[in-house]
Amino acid sequence: MSSTITLIAVIIVGGVACTSADDSTHAAPLQVSTSSGVLHGHTVGATRQFTGVRYAQAPTGDRRWAPPVPVSDPKADVDATGVAPQCPQAATPVPGKPPPTQSEDCLYLNVTTPQRISDGSSLPVMVWWHGGGYVSGSGSSYDAQRLADAGDVVVVTVNYRLGIFGYLGLPGLAGSGDFGFADQIQSLRWVHDNARAFGGDPGNVTVFGESAGGMSACAALTSPAAKGLIDKAIIESGSCALDFPTGSLFPGVPQSRPYAPLEQSEATGAQVAASLGCAGADTVRCLRDLPVEKLLTQNETFSNGLAYGTALLPTSPATAVADGTTLRIPVITGGNAEENGAFTAGAVTADPHAYTAESYPADLRAAYGVRAQEVAARYPLSSFSSAPAALARVFTDSGWSCPTLRAAHDLSGHATTFTYEFADASGPNVSGGDNPAVPKAAFHADELPYLFDLNGTNLVPRPPQSTLSAAMIGYWTSFAHSGTPTAADQPQWPSVSGASGPVQSFAADGVHGVDFRAEHQCDFWDSVPIT
Numbered sequence: 001m002s003s004t005i006t007l008i009a010v011i012i013v014g015g016v017a018c019t020s021a022d023d024s025t026h027a028a029p030l031q032v033s034t035s036s037g038v039l040h041g042h043t044v045g046a047t048r049q050f051t052g053v054r055y056a057q058a059p060t061g062d063r064r065w066a067p068p069v070p071v072s073d074p075k076a077d078v079d080a081t082g083v084a085p086q087c088p089q090a091a092t093p094v095p096g097k098p099p100p101t102q103s104e105d106c107l108y109l110n111v112t113t114p115q116r117i118s119d120g121s122s123l124p125v126m127v128w129w130h131g132g133g134y135v136s137g138s139g140s141s142y143d144a145q146r147l148a149d150a151g152d153v154v155v156v157t158v159n160y161r162l163g164i165f166g167y168l169g170l171p172g173l174a175g176s177g178d179f180g181f182a183d184q185i186q187s188l189r190w191v192h193d194n195a196r197a198f199g200g201d202p203g204n205v206t207v208f209g210e211s212a213g214g215m216s217a218c219a220a221l222t223s224p225a226a227k228g229l230i231d232k233a234i235i236e237s238g239s240c241a242l243d244f245p246t247g248s249l250f251p252g253v254p255q256s257r258p259y260a261p262l263e264q265s266e267a268t269g270a271q272v273a274a275s276l277g278c279a280g281a282d283t284v285r286c287l288r289d290l291p292v293e294k295l296l297t298q299n300e301t302f303s304n305g306l307a308y309g310t311a312l313l314p315t316s317p318a319t320a321v322a323d324g325t326t327l328r329i330p331v332i333t334g335g336n337a338e339e340n341g342a343f344t345a346g347a348v349t350a351d352p353h354a355y356t357a358e359s360y361p362a363d364l365r366a367a368y369g370v371r372a373q374e375v376a377a378r379y380p381l382s383s384f385s386s387a388p389a390a391l392a393r394v395f396t397d398s399g400w401s402c403p404t405l406r407a408a409h410d411l412s413g414h415a416t417t418f419t420y421e422f423a424d425a426s427g428p429n430v431s432g433g434d435n436p437a438v439p440k441a442a443f444h445a446d447e448l449p450y451l452f453d454l455n456g457t458n459l460v461p462r463p464p465q466s467t468l469s470a471a472m473i474g475y476w477t478s479f480a481h482s483g484t485p486t487a488a489d490q491p492q493w494p495s496v497s498g499a500s501g502p503v504q505s506f507a508a509d510g511v512h513g514v515d516f517r518a519e520h521q522c523d524f525w526d527s528v529p530i531t
Helices: 145-151 163-167 177-199 211-220 262-275 280-288 292-296 317-323 341-352 359-376 388-414 466-483
Strands: 011-013 016-018 026-027 030-036 037-040 042-044 047-054 077-079 107-114 116-118 125-129 156-157 199-212 231-234 258-262 306-308 331-336 417-422 504-509 510-514
Touching: 026 177, 030 177, 047 145, 107 116, 107 145, 107 177, 125 177, 125 211, 125 466, 145 156, 145 466, 156 177, 163 177, 163 292, 177 199, 177 211, 199 211, 199 466, 211 231, 211 317, 231 466, 231 510, 258 466, 262 280, 262 306, 292 331, 317 388, 331 388, 331 466, 359 388, 388 417, 466 510
Parallel strands: 037 077, 125 156, 125 199, 199 231, 231 331, 258 306, 331 417, 417 504
Antiparallel strands: 011 016, 026 116, 030 037, 042 047, 047 107, 107 156, 504 510
16 A cells, blocks of 8 residues: 655754754765765755665575675765665556666665754654555655755655565564565664764654554564664554454455464465465475566565564564553554545446445445444445445544554553644545545545655645645654654644543644544444454
8 A cells, every 4th residue: 555755044843943054054964984885975955865775785586585684885885866776566657757666676775864964963863664555665755855854854764675575474484474574673773873974863763654664663663673773653544453344445355454473474475385386395495586577476465464473573563552562662643534535446446336335234244244234323325425435434434543543542551642633635645546436535645745755746835735744744853853743833732641632633724633533433433343
């Protein structure tokens, strides 16, 4: 589930004090020494960028389906101005741009900093893990100029292995089901070792991500391997507690969650291997000998398949959050007002006969079993413009919004937690879901252009979207600085203190509190199991 993408005066941005040229700032060096080599970057707007930086060795040959191997080549001379290849995935063309290069040798990251820094700078570091259902996306699609410049932070965007290459599980295969997550953890180790080279503080690292990247960030809260590597987390549309009912992502697709037990991961992997002609003692060798193109035919099978019951994730992240066995670090967590609308609209576009008024009772029974009639009474078709619109809201409330609120409450019991809802229905639709049967709203991924220039383009250049973008960047980056989200000329964002939040809404009419629990009928959904 994927997505498309001079500090001269003394200013205050989102509560973050930025220094001036008269106060010992200077142009940041375009040559820096790291464990990956001597990097030669360039200036882009008001920022400095180092792109296509290798953080782990190529996961090819016998390293295909093996834990990432760190890079240690400090004497290498590296041109860090290009674009690294994406990890293998189904091609997603970007209008007006050539198809992106893909390669298994894809473990690269990109670093963006303010163009001017102070002597002895120790800026917060924000590490971005992209979304895409664990099967698509790349770090280079997210240009972090606005975050780095306005927020006075270092931003690192990361590639990690995807699909069958990142999440294959097989009995006896070390690291099963977690190779993409292991890459993400390795990117944090690289940041810890190299942050100071960019004026960053290795002791103040915020990991943030959206969708699968948010699910990974939430999982990191529960991983022993992440201890000491992250100090704050921002989880966008990726709560550990998400629970997608049967038929919610596409008609007939069984219920799913962001994570899978290792036994399920290994069973799925063995089934896929057999379908590719690989079985028995030589299964892994057989798979390693197959070309990328053949393996990609099974890539989508590994969507939402991050494995637990492993060394990196000993227990289900959802259980760990509910039990309080997570890192004690500040967290922002939230989602979008109509998350599932993107998937419902996409399904109706693919199959105009999906999600009809006639099928509405059966769709609800598939998702909620014997409670389906109660759901229908709560969400009568007469209250919506179409059956797909009704199901989009039902699936959003039950599978996305209320689980996110519950998990935020759980997290708040042992860590300072802030929760939000992105609700600008009038902004750009970057989710890919577009159908007249599901009116445009704040769909899954639609908050991304408010933080990043997607594929190098600012999609929110004018008010009210640009105003909302500035507020969000202020809150996000001030949180990275201090653990408390604030923004200039914006309301205070109170931390979670109960089952209802409070929840901060980011909408076209501004930033304000919202009765999220009532809006999404969470009192009701807390009593309805998903089948």
